[in-house]
Each structure stands twice: as structure tokens, then as C-alpha cells.
Amino acid sequence: MIFTDEMIQKLTEELSLQFFGRPFLHKAYINKRLRTTGGRYMLHSHNIEVNEKYIEAYGEEELTGILKHELCHYHLHLQGKGYKHGDEDFKMLLKKTGAPRHCQTLPGRRTQQRTVVHYECSSCGLKYKRYRRINTAKYVCGACRGILREMIK
Incomplete structure (x- = not known):
């Protein structure tokens, strides 16, 4: 199913009332330039942007999850509570909703394996x-100023 900005806006307003009991008073829309995230909440404008690629790949269920996640940021920020990923308020609201x-x-996106290099003094x-x-x-060496050798693993 192809989603338009109007459909995203309507779905966001419905989810806001259903799960948060508060209206969503700003804009929600698709941002075709997003690459690494499913969506984002804009702190200054209070708008929500959604990555079109996630909708195409996973459909409405993933879109609903992304919008609920961004609505958690939205409502907590407007209430002056902890809206960041590490905040307790945010974690509790994620679980509740x-x-x-x-x-x-x-x-098609691979997670890169980081190579580890080992050294010994x-x-x-x-x-x-x-x-x-x-x-x-x-x-x-930071401890004794000795010469470092690369270890072969």
C-alpha cells in the first residue's frame, strides 16, 4: 500500500488519541531523504518525519510502531518530561503504549563488523x-612508556 502525507497525518492523529489520550497538533509526513532511521521527531517544529523505505519494506505494522515511538518523544517533550532514549519517562511510556x-x-543493509586490533606493552x-x-x-604504553607491539590473533 502506498501512503501519502495526508494518510500519515491521519494515522498519527488517530494513534495519538488512541494510545496517549492527547491530540497531535502538528504535522507528520514522509521524508524521502531519511536513510538510517525509521522516523524522527523534530524538537523545534514538533513535526514527525517518517522514512518511506520502512513503509515499503515492512508495511503498516512497522509504520504504526515508528509513529508510536515518535509520539512518545512528542508528548513527553511537550509535557516537559524526559523525552530522550535514555530517560526513565521515555522507557516507561514506550512500554505502556x-x-x-x-x-x-x-x-539489504549489513551491519558492519568492526575489526579489533590488539597491542601489548x-x-x-x-x-x-x-x-x-x-x-x-x-x-x-600509557602506564610505563614501554614500546607497543601489535598482537596477531
Whole structure:
């Protein structure tokens, strides 16, 4: 099913009344430029944007979850409560409304495996784990200033 901005707006208003008991008084629409997130709540304008790719990939059920998640941000922000992902108010409202904490990964998108590089100090034996290579000619052990060696795993 193809959703229009008007359909998104109407669905958002219905979900707001049904799950939050409060009206949604701003705009909800599709943003074709969103790439890495299912939707977002705009703090200054109070509008909600939805990623069209998630609707195409997963349909109305995922769209409903995304809108409920963004409505949690919306209503808590307007009430002056904790609206951020780590806030207790936000977590409780997500649970109460049945909104997902994260949206699904888009099909075809891979999660990148980060390579880990291990180093060991030749003097004190302290081990370091890094996600980026370091120049061992330039950097030394932070504990004893010994020479670092890259460990082969």
C-alpha cells in the first residue's frame, strides 16, 4: 500500500488519541531523504518525519510502531518530561503504549563488523584493544612508556 502525507497525518492523529489520550497538533509526513532511521521527531517544529523505505519494506505494522515511538518523544517533550532514549519517562511510556525501542534493519543493509586490533606493552605486558590502528613508532604504553607491539590473533 502506498501512503501519502495526508494518510500519515491521519494515522498519527488517530494513534495519538488512541494510545496517549492527547491530540497531535502538528504535522507528520514522509521524508524521502531519511536513510538510517525509521522516523524522527523534530524538537523545534514538533513535526514527525517518517522514512518511506520502512513503509515499503515492512508495511503498516512497522509504520504504526515508528509513529508510536515518535509520539512518545512528542508528548513527553511537550509535557516537559524526559523525552530522550535514555530517560526513565521515555522507557516507561514506550512500554505502556507498546511502542518499539528500535525499528527493524532495512533489508539489504549489513551491519558492519568492526575489526579489533590488539597491542601489548613489551615492558609491563599491559594489553590494549583498539578499533583503529595506532602508529607504534609514535605512541607508547600509557602506564610505563614501554614500546607497543601489535598482537596477531
